[in-house]
Amino acid sequence: MTTALARPTLVDTSGWVEFLRATGSPGATLPASEAIEALVRTAVPQVAAVRVVWHDGEPSGPATGDLAARVRTVLEDEVNPTIAAHRGHVTLVGVTDGRVQLSLEGGCQGCSLAEVTIRQGIERLLRARVGGIVAVVDVTDHEAGRDPFYTPEKR
DSSP states (O other): OEEEOSOOEEEETTEEEEEEEEOSOHHHHHHHHHHHHHHHHHHOTTEEEEEEESSSSSOOOOOOSSHHHHHHHHIIIIIHHHHGGGTEEEEEEEEETTEEEEEEEETTTTOTTHHHIIIIIIHHHHHHHOTTOOEEEEOOOGGGOSSOSSOGGGO
């Protein structure tokens, strides 16, 4: 689900950037963002671009530091506040040769949509915000999930 924020930002004299605040899973929101942008730009020609954010304002600025620090910044600033609505949390387990290892916890551990959240949401967001990622690997013990947001029966 997305909600338009009440403060478009002027990009230049030809248009505005409209920020849409997303709630819920990045795996559901990010794949739809291009279609949403096309609809908004068609309906309102003054809009030059649409940006999806998970808090009031622009996405966090460029992360600095080594690859692990940059990934951790995006996880803490953008991903974890979003999936908190699903009682979830993502932890960076490690980074080896550009391979980012993530573990899903809370409502995401054992969730039937965990793979979608990682592949279509978290991985896509990380690759857009952080250069140098070779792969994103889910190292979650999904079988140990005790209280998934979407139970396996909902598949």
